[in-house]
Amino acid sequence: MVFFTMQRANHIDALSGQLFDMVVIGGGATGAGTALDAASRGYKVLLLEKNDFGAATSSKSTKLIHGGVRYLEQAFKKLSVGQYRMVKKALHERTTLLRLAPHITQPLQLITPCRTWLEACYYYVGLKLYDFISGKSHIGKSRWMSQQQALQALPALAAQKMVAAVAYYDGQLDDSRYNLALIQTAQQYGAICINHISVTALQKNETGKITGLHCSDTLTGNSYTLATKVVINATGPFADHIRLMANKQLTPRIRVSKGVHMVLPRTVWPGQSAMLIPKTADGRIIFAIPYKQHLLIGTTDEEDNLTEKAFGPSTKDVQYLLQYLNDYLQHPVTENEVLAGFGGQRPLVQQAGSNSTKDLIRDHEIEIDAPSGLISVLGGKWTTYRLMAKDAVDAAGNMLGTPRACITATLSLVGSQQYNSTTVINQVDFLPDFIVQHLLKTYGDQSIVIIQLARQQPALAALILPGLPYTYAELQYVVSKEMAFTIEDVISRRWGVDLLNWEMAIELAKPVGKWMGEYMQWTTQQEARYTTEYMQQIQLLIQQSRL
Ligand SMILES: Cc1cc2nc3c(=O)[nH]c(=O)nc-3n(C[C@H](O)[C@H](O)[C@H](O)COP(=O)(O)OP(=O)(O)OC[C@H]3O[C@@H](n4cnc5c(N)ncnc54)[C@H](O)[C@@H]3O)c2cc1C
Numbered sequence: 001m002v003f004f005t006m007q008r009a010n011h012i013d014a015l016s017g018q019l020f021d022m023v024v025i026g027g028g029a030t031g032a033g034t035a036l037d038a039a040s041r042g043y044k045v046l047l048l049e050k051n052d053f054g055a056a057t058s059s060k061s062t063k064l065i066h067g068g069v070r071y072l073e074q075a076f077k078k079l080s081v082g083q084y085r086m087v088k089k090a091l092h093e094r095t096t097l098l099r100l101a102p103h104i105t106q107p108l109q110l111i112t113p114c115r116t117w118l119e120a121c122y123y124y125v126g127l128k129l130y131d132f133i134s135g136k137s138h139i140g141k142s143r144w145m146s147q148q149q150a151l152q153a154l155p156a157l158a159a160q161k162m163v164a165a166v167a168y169y170d171g172q173l174d175d176s177r178y179n180l181a182l183i184q185t186a187q188q189y190g191a192i193c194i195n196h197i198s199v200t201a202l203q204k205n206e207t208g209k210i211t212g213l214h215c216s217d218t219l220t221g222n223s224y225t226l227a228t229k230v231v232i233n234a235t236g237p238f239a240d241h242i243r244l245m246a247n248k249q250l251t252p253r254i255r256v257s258k259g260v261h262m263v264l265p266r267t268v269w270p271g272q273s274a275m276l277i278p279k280t281a282d283g284r285i286i287f288a289i290p291y292k293q294h295l296l297i298g299t300t301d302e303e304d305n306l307t308e309k310a311f312g313p314s315t316k317d318v319q320y321l322l323q324y325l326n327d328y329l330q331h332p333v334t335e336n337e338v339l340a341g342f343g344g345q346r347p348l349v350q351q352a353g354s355n356s357t358k359d360l361i362r363d364h365e366i367e368i369d370a371p372s373g374l375i376s377v378l379g380g381k382w383t384t385y386r387l388m389a390k391d392a393v394d395a396a397g398n399m400l401g402t403p404r405a406c407i408t409a410t411l412s413l414v415g416s417q418q419y420n421s422t423t424v425i426n427q428v429d430f431l432p433d434f435i436v437q438h439l440l441k442t443y444g445d446q447s448i449v450i451i452q453l454a455r456q457q458p459a460l461a462a463l464i465l466p467g468l469p470y471t472y473a474e475l476q477y478v479v480s481k482e483m484a485f486t487i488e489d490v491i492s493r494r495w496g497v498d499l500l501n502w503e504m505a506i507e508l509a510k511p512v513g514k515w516m517g518e519y520m521q522w523t524t525q526q527e528a529r530y531t532t533e534y535m536q537q538i539q540l541l542i543q544q545s546r547l
Pocket residue numbers: 025026027028029030031048049050051052053054055056057058059060061062063064065066197198199200234235236237238257258259260299343344345346347379380381382383384
């Protein structure tokens with residue numbers, strides 16, 4: 001890694017003499033959105049992420065851009081104005097998110113099979129209300145479905161398990177690619193965003209106000225001290241760590257709730273629609289969602305301790321999710337068909353009187369710690385990242401005494417700015433269509449850069465593994481242009497493979513590691529170690545999910 005680490009070190013060294021308006025800690029959806037918001041308002045911004053962009057919760061979501069039908073139900077059952085407002089603003093954001101990055105988002109039809117006529121009427125009225133609240137920002141109208149219509153849309157369902165169904169619409173996103181598009185767009189506006197840098201301490205002046213921070217490069221071990229006027233804590237489930245670094249007197253606010261998904265092959269699920277299982281014994285809902293040739297089933301909701309380690313579904317989780325899915329299917333699915341799974345930690349904000357994490361409102365809060373000046377963005381969800389970013393940067397702008405207006409509602413993200421699939425397709429006659437389609441749905445208008453690489457160097461047009469759309473040109477692109485430094489950065493966040501198919505991720509690890517080793521000048525020992533470590537991590541997830 002000699003060449004790349006030297007470039008990195010020089011780059012970060014050069015930051016040491018500068019004074020930033022804002023440093024954002026955390027490169028998930030919230031931090032990336034905040035860096036974009038601040039940079040596009042003209043502030044001098046640095047974002048530091050201790051792992052890879054989106055590596056924590058933001059690549060482990062159910063991938064829905066939604067108001068949340070369950071939250072709407074809770075709002076009415078508990079007469080909660082806060083919950084209702086949260087659903088309303090998330091529904092409004094839904095259209096914005098779809099518009100800002102059309103190449104990695106899409107509207108999705110979800111069908112709720114109903115067991116009784118009473119249940120069908122209840123969901124029909126509820127989902128009409130969901131449409132109504134979305135007002136002008138609706139993306140498709142909910143409708144009643146006869147049993148036959150539901151079976152046509154979802155042929156895997158068992159007819160005897162429903163009397164009718166109700167269909168409605170939400171959005172779907174490729175969360176880790178959206179996260180990266182936010183980072184890349186922030187960079188276009190002048191933000192400096194660096195992954196694999198951990199903030200280890202905050203620096204304060206004699207009055208106790210934050211003036212800078214200490215950080216360390218997790219790839220090289222190098223340490224740096226950087227100066228800033230404001231620090232924004234966007235570390236999601238880890239937010240209390242930074243809050244306590246700023247002020248030891250603060251009480252922890254984050255309650256972590258783990259949610260896992262299990263992944264099945266698409267062959268068990270003909271059709272394009274998703275299914276909402278409206279009720280589980282523990283008062284949750286479960287989704288079955290087609291996503292990139294796979295079917296996601298999730299999620300669970302269990303309060304737990306914060307962890308740094310990646311985790312997937314346990315044997316118990318697989319059994320729990322299969323039990324509910326199979327209850328609706330004509331042909332039950334078995335544990336042996338599970339291809340992969342992934343889990344994330346919801347950063348929920350503690351509220352008075354809430355005992356269970358599933359009852360906590362998914363709204364966000366901006367906390368300003370007066371003694372230190374730390375701004376923390378707490379809670380929220382993917383769908384509302386832009387609003388969270390806006391509120392955080394508003395607070396930071398006021399603190400700096402230079403408030404400026406937010407403009408992100410109309411800022412198209414990298415990949416969608418010149419996105420026109422037909423123009424790109426017309427220029428490609430030397431790559432199979434499945435590769436071109438994959439590039440378009442992953443990189444949007446940036447696909448052309450990969451296509452040109454493959455055209456100029458035909459050896460790079462070769463597939464890394466037969467049957468998968470990944471070429472060496474794409475690998476070179478993500479390493480040289482998208483800040484992928486490790487095998488996991490590539491296979492997990494740039495391509496999302498290990499979330500969907502563990503065996504495939506293991507197969508890719510060797511050729512990806514070998515190519516990266518040569519390109520990044522790893523030693524033979526480094527290449528072997530990085531590849532083995534990555535494969536062991538996936539093996540562990542497999543073991544934890546098996547009986
Ligand atoms: C199972 C599950 C399903 C979900 N599904 C949906 C959904 O369908 N739709 C939806 O809208 N929302 C969903 N959510 C919620 C959504 O995913 C999260 O609210 C969102 O991703 C949180 O983003 P974040 O940036 O705040 O946190 P994170 O993505 O966790 O990012 C925080 C980052 O801070 C970094 N960090 C921490 N400490 C430091 C440090 N000292 N120095 C530098 N960096 C640091 C971490 O490495 C991490 O990358 C889901 C959540 C879960 C758990």
